[in-house]
Amino acid sequence: MKNYFSTRWGIIAVGALIGLLAALLQKMGNPPNMGICVACFERDIAGALGLHRAEVVQYMRPEIMGFVLGSLVAALLARDFRPRTGSAPVIRFALGFFAMIGALIFLGCPWRALLRLAGGDWNAIFGLLGLAGGVFIGTLFLRGGYNLGPAKKAPKFVGFAMPLIMAGLLVLAFMNPPMAGEGKSGVLFYSLKGPGAMYAPLLIALAIGLLVGGLAQRSRFCTMGALRDLILFKQMHLFSGLIALVAVAFLANLAFGQFNPGFEGQPVAHSMGIWNFMGMVLAGLAFVLAGGCPGRQLFLSGEGDGDAAIFVVGMIVGAAFAHNFAMASSPAGIGANGITGLVIGLVVCLGIGFFGMRKQA
């Protein structure tokens, strides 16, 4: 059966819809220029679970659960649910960990970088250039024969692990909803101010998450893959979806009055260009070495990829470390230990790239 979502027009339609839905989520309560941000939302989930205690970024974001569960449903319906695992899991954990360190230095994943650009935050240009730089370095390793080795087929329950974890988190969110003026509800932590206190209604956010998860699974939407394929193969396929996302998000922001151009005073952002650039160099490199952007890793984990699931866990643990050890940035600028985290991350990722190169037959 032909997969229309993976055609040229399919990926453009999916990108456009994601751009519209992201702007809509922002209109309905999500933080400015953060209608969808996989890194930020996973960081908020780490905070909600108490893995870090940064009080302004704690919320159980239902979009993330929706992405995984939507992808699962789409994969099951299309007979594309293929449980597999065993391709260098520890390496994938480390890549997820340092991808998050890099993303939180910039303050956003590639999706948010695009949405920040569409919202007029020109600091995102440095982040996107950094992302392209990191992706370019990663493609050099790919050209040199880098790969993490094959995954093997796994029993079905392995493929269901991440969707089950996400379903469990969703149950936790429903059982412990935020309460006005309370920083804790049952076992979950909630922000009373800052971006963590800004969210679209739970059911709407979940529905949009499910829709995006399903469509992205079918279309193979991947922000990092778009840049990688452009650099590596000169292919515009995924990149056309990315352009559609930015264009539609920009138009929707204009329509909703959410477009505020400039460098200074941008929401949940800082204007240290060099660190915006370098943070995304690290993130981009880690994404290439792992084979997908954070969104794509969520969708892959929904279709049964246990290695992508480990990358996701690495990102959540990385978020906890980033805030517990002052590596994450804030609107004031890079965190006290941000540069240390960045240097260590680059050394580790470059090492993984170098040692992951295999001799060609």
Add this chain to the structure above:
Amino acid sequence: MTEILDERGLSCPQPVLDTLKALPSVQGGKLSVLVDTEAARENVARAAESKGWQLASVEEKDGEYTLHLVKNA
């Protein structure tokens, strides 16, 4: 004789990279690529077509695909 490239288990973009690397040296204009995800099936076919090859047929067995690629005349 058709050459065979086994890309099962490898994640994106490895099957595409390996296929593109193999195409120029294929003798006889026929290459079969084994993959085990639908995404790899789509990506390999798209990449080969961009290099002047054609997806002649696809066989599916137990969730694995054999892509039969032939060079355009």
